[in-house]
Amino acid sequence: MDVLERSHLKIIQEVAREGSLTAAGARLNLTQPALSHAIRKIETRLGVKIWRRQGRSLVLTQAGIWLLALANRLLPQFELAESRLEQFANGERGTLRIGMECHPCYQWLLKIVSPYLDRWPKVDVDVRQKFQFGGIGALFSNEIDILVTPDPLYKPELNFTPVFDYELVLVVGPGHPLRAQTYVVPEQLAGEILITYPVPSERLDIYTQFLQPAGIAPRQQKQIETTDIMLVMVAHGRGVAALPGWLVEEYAARFDLYPVKLGKNGIMKQIFLGCRETDEEIQYLQNFIEFAASPFLTQSRTETP
Incomplete structure (x- = not known):
């Protein structure tokens, strides 16, 4: 068996996510014939069937299902590592990825994000709502940095702060x-x-x-x-x-x-903000939590915009 590569995991993830070679190829910047060739090459190199044909669709085998779960765990870790290294190289603060488990909290979040971005001009904010493993899983897998939730699930390595x-x-x-x-x-x-x-x-x-x-x-x-x-x-x-x-x-x-x-x-x-204990020393992340819990925002959330 040859070495499993990150590109293999990315192809497996995109084909499973998009459901068709054409759509997956578009996301991977590959033509359909090139993607078909890549799929055959992966199976040959790894020595195991990853997909089987079912009509016009590709269905994951048992080995493919296991590799997809591995891809979903590892690829966010690679992306996080590359993002952090790029930020270090460029002297940037980073991107604060916020996960939402509170549908009506978007209006509240808007009141925080605008002045927060003014305070941290080198920090971007990305808001995500749908997670493959749920909000807690998204924190553990590094898909998000902060989870907004009314129902904290206390686990080792995670901290939750009530904000209002x-x-x-x-x-x-x-x-x-x-x-x-x-x-x-x-x-x-x-x-x-x-x-x-x-x-x-x-x-x-x-x-x-x-x-x-x-x-x-x-x-x-x-x-x-x-x-x-x-x-x-x-x-x-x-x-x-x-x-x-x-x-x-x-x-x-x-x-x-x-x-x-x-x-x-x-x-x-109560609304809580959850984060990983290992990230608590990140200044812009900790400041977001402190800012969200500030008396000004606690008061202003009930004002009509």
């Missing part, structure tokens, strides 16, 4: 019968259409902290990607949603919305 508190509230439209309630109980949502972000129910606090402990499920759940469309639907009586109270206040000038407390005591939450 908020209350999760039920959001209803102007004609909804729950509008006048001081608070709602789980049974009152049994007949409702619950609009949520496209997140598994076991990751949604409205389920884990409110509905499921009472053995209640909504009549229907609708998943919507964007906050604006979600709130338009709520304002027009097409369902209800559970969102941070500060976000509802920000949208109050644009949509006719009414927040209602979830339970007599409400549901209080």
Whole structure:
């Protein structure tokens, strides 16, 4: 068997990601015949079949599946090493890669990123949301540097810092019968259409902290990607949603919305920023966390932009 090369892993990853030789070749700057030749050469050099034909598609063999998992682990490490070395060579600070596990936090993040970039002119910011192994896995695999999440998972080598508190509230439209309630109980949502972000129910606090402990499920759940469309639907009586109270206040000038407390005591939450312990000495990263938790931003997040 010949030596496994980084280029082999990149080809395996791109073919699996794109699903076709034409699309993968475009990302690799190779023609389809050149990519087909490269695939045959890889299998010959490694002495193992990595793909098998299934109709017009290429399907990974057991060896190919193992190599794809290896590529997904190692390639981000190579990219990080090259990026850091380039930054050292050029005297640059770097790129802060922020992962989001909090859909409604984009509005909050915008208030941080703009003044932060002014303070750190040699630092770029990249925001990512979809991770192959989840947010915690993305931290461990060096896909991201900071994770924004309401649900920290404490593990060795990771640190989480709370940056602000908020209350999760039920959001209803102007004609909804729950509008006048001081608070709602789980049974009152049994007949409702619950609009949520496209997140598994076991990751949604409205389920884990409110509905499921009472053995209640909504009549229907609708998943919507964007906050604006979600709130338009709520304002027009097409369902209800559970969102941070500060976000509802920000949208109050644009949509006719009414927040209602979830339970007599409400549901209080925190937003955390997670990072690797080994990166805590990176000044621009630590400063971002300190800046996010500053009293100015804690106050300004509830101001209408």
